[in-house]
Amino acid sequence: MAKPPKIYGLLAEYETPADLYHACEKVRDAGYGAWDAYSPFPVHGLEKAMGVQPSVVPWIVCALGFIGAA
Amino acid sequence: MSHYIPPTHEHDLDPLEGRTALVQGQPSFGEVTEAVVRPIEKPNNKIWWLFFLPSFGLLGLFGLSVAWVVWEGIGAWGNNVPVGWGWPIINFVFWVGIGHAGTLISAVLFLFRQKWRTSINRASEAMTIFAVICALQFPVIHVGRVWMIYYALPIPNQMSVWPNFRSPLVWDVFAVATYFTVSLMFWYVGLIPDLATMRDRAKGKIGQIVYGLFSLGWRGSARHWVNYEAAYLLLAAMATPLVLSVHSIVSFDFAVSQLPGWHTTIFPPYFVAGAIFSGFGMVLTLMVPLRAWFGLKHIITIKHLENMAKIILLTGTLVGYAYGMELFIAWYSGNPYESFVFANRLFGDYWWAYWIMTSCNVITPQFIWFKKIRRSPIALFILSIFVNIGMWFERFVIVVSSQHHDFLPSSWDYFSPTIWDFTTFAGTFGLFFTLFLLFVRYVPVIALAEVKSVMPQANPHYVDPKRAAHGERRREPAKAVSGVVETPDVTVTGPTDAPKPASVVPPKDESFTFAPPPSAPSSDDESEDNHG
Numbered sequence: 001m002a003k004p005p006k007i008y009g010l011l012a013e014y015e016t017p018a019d020l021y022h023a024c025e026k027v028r029d030a031g032y033g034a035w036d037a038y039s040p041f042p043v044h045g046l047e048k049a050m051g052v053q054p055s056v057v058p059w060i061v062c063a064l065g066f067i068g069a070a
Numbered sequence: 071m072s073h074y075i076p077p078t079h080e081h082d083l084d085p086l087e088g089r090t091a092l093v094q095g096q097p098s099f100g101e102v103t104e105a106v107v108r109p110i111e112k113p114n115n116k117i118w119w120l121f122f123l124p125s126f127g128l129l130g131l132f133g134l135s136v137a138w139v140v141w142e143g144i145g146a147w148g149n150n151v152p153v154g155w156g157w158p159i160i161n162f163v164f165w166v167g168i169g170h171a172g173t174l175i176s177a178v179l180f181l182f183r184q185k186w187r188t189s190i191n192r193a194s195e196a197m198t199i200f201a202v203i204c205a206l207q208f209p210v211i212h213v214g215r216v217w218m219i220y221y222a223l224p225i226p227n228q229m230s231v232w233p234n235f236r237s238p239l240v241w242d243v244f245a246v247a248t249y250f251t252v253s254l255m256f257w258y259v260g261l262i263p264d265l266a267t268m269r270d271r272a273k274g275k276i277g278q279i280v281y282g283l284f285s286l287g288w289r290g291s292a293r294h295w296v297n298y299e300a301a302y303l304l305l306a307a308m309a310t311p312l313v314l315s316v317h318s319i320v321s322f323d324f325a326v327s328q329l330p331g332w333h334t335t336i337f338p339p340y341f342v343a344g345a346i347f348s349g350f351g352m353v354l355t356l357m358v359p360l361r362a363w364f365g366l367k368h369i370i371t372i373k374h375l376e377n378m379a380k381i382i383l384l385t386g387t388l389v390g391y392a393y394g395m396e397l398f399i400a401w402y403s404g405n406p407y408e409s410f411v412f413a414n415r416l417f418g419d420y421w422w423a424y425w426i427m428t429s430c431n432v433i434t435p436q437f438i439w440f441k442k443i444r445r446s447p448i449a450l451f452i453l454s455i456f457v458n459i460g461m462w463f464e465r466f467v468i469v470v471s472s473q474h475h476d477f478l479p480s481s482w483d484y485f486s487p488t489i490w491d492f493t494t495f496a497g498t499f500g501l502f503f504t505l506f507l508l509f510v511r512y513v514p515v516i517a518l519a520e521v522k523s524v525m526p527q528a529n530p531h532y533v534d535p536k537r538a539a540h541g542e543r544r545r546e547p548a549k550a551v552s553g554v555v556e557t558p559d560v561t562v563t564g565p566t567d568a569p570k571p572a573s574v575v576p577p578k579d580e581s582f583t584f585a586p587p588p589s590a591p592s593s594d595d596e597s598e599d600n601h602g
Contacts (some may be wrong), residue, residue, distance in 0.1 A: 021530035043521040
């Protein structure tokens with residue numbers, strides 16, 4: 001049997017936000033770390049389906065805003 | 071969750087909310103994109119030039135007028151003692167007021183979760199920015215020596231010459247400058263995802279580079295969307311007080327002075343209501359032709375126009391109340407100067423201006439009580455023109471009638487504008503429409519990402535009625551797994567933006583399998599689930 005090609009990554013395309021959402025839940029539950037989901041508009045709740053940790057950007061923005069760097 | 075199949079009424083209903091759908095005709099996401107970008111990608115150049123050339127000509131007239139006024143001095147305009155604030159200040163307040171509708175739509179309605187705003191916010195915000203640009207021309211030129219305008223700003227200097235911080239005119243500098251900056255930021259942040267869409271669609275090199283530069287490398291990652299939406303919310307929260315503060319401070323320009331007819335506490339709310347009233351008038355003036363010519367009637371629906379008309383009715387009635395209250399206080403205060411000014415407004419030299427103002431601003435909006443009228447685009451367009459005219463005359467009445475007969479009868483005079491007043495004012499319309507036409511030519515006039523996010527399909531709980539009708543309880547598996555990609559990340563792409571999803575070629579290698587890392591359990595399990 002031929003050796004399967006080395007897989008560097010996978011790309012899947014979904015037609016609806018619902019499909020994307022459920023797929024993200026599965027990828028999250030499967031324990032993957034380095035992955036992302038792309039959509040042309042914000043799909044609400046997707047960050048939860050992906051298990052994304054809260055972003056640190058707001059804290060940086062807040063700190064810079066307070067020291068007048070905004 | 072049961073399979074809900076939306077009824078096919080004359081108006082499509084939102085299957086999740088049961089209300090009239092914001093985007094009619096149940097288009098797909100891709101079809102919405104196609105409809106919005108068509109005027110940019112396949113423009114009707116004839117019609118565009120037909121509008122652009124006159125606008126650009128008026129802009130030339132504006133340049134000519136400004137050059138003359140700067141060369142000759144502002145005496146070229148009609149303002150002279152006792153009417154020191156003539157048309158320049160009238161036009162300034164007129165244009166700044168128009169801007170307020172855009173901010174109300176983009177910021178206040180956003181905080182109130184009014185989803186219908188998504189169809190009109192982009193163009194309204196553009197209108198705001200262009201109107202504020204037009205407004206700023208007048209005070210800047212009106213200072214006379216334009217090259218000294220930086221003295222309006224508190225810039226430290228050797229001579230310790232500072233602006234008078236107790237003057238509302240200085241507050242105005244801050245108010246309007248803040249307003250312009252925040253409006254521009256808000257508009258631009260909203261534009262980023264759509265500019266990225268334009269970048270991805272661009273065929274030519276220039277389009278790719280320009281849209282690419284301005285879209286700041288936007289890719290639509292879910293992690294980015296989270297930050298993006300937080301930033302957008304913050305900007306909305308910052309812009310919301312501006313809806314009230316900017317025109318309040320503009321009204322202080324008048325109310326803080328001691329002149330009868332200006333020195334009243336009702337001015338801030340009265341001016342804010344008037345500003346929103348005039349701004350929605352201008353939004354309708356722009357949107358009614360726009361939706362027809364660009365084929366966007368299914369995105370800017372009658373319902374959107376009706377909602378805007380209702381705001382015009384509300385704010386117009388508030389303005390009418392303010393007119394009545396001004397008259398009442400003029401009588402009730404027992405102040406002879408105050409009552410003289412109002413008697414003079416109604417029946418004095420400028421009686422015609424007062425009655426044009428009153429009939430346009432008080433009577434016109436009352437037609438909107440009739441459902442037939444507020445659902446008719448043509449009727450609303452005509453009403454909006456009257457609103458624009460009426461609100462310009464309101465500022466004329468306030469500025470001119472209080473000044474031309476002030477405390478000293480020997481100074482009384484009749485104010486007449488000169489030809490340069492007319493050309494400068496007409497010129498700002500050239501500036502406004504030139505900018506607006508360039509905007510509709512190169513930028514999506516509808517916030518694509520925002521409109522899509524309020525379409526029912528965007529909700530992860532939405533069930534496609536076609537699939538439901540076929541009894542498909544099983545979700546479609548991922549459209550394709552596109553083989554080997556040269557990136558270590560697993561990438562899950564969202565709903566496709568193309569009208570019909572391009573058929574993706576399945577991997578040719580028969581031995582290809584979805585091989586997760588050995589540590590992780592299989593993730594391509596597309597088994598039946600109950601979410602349907």
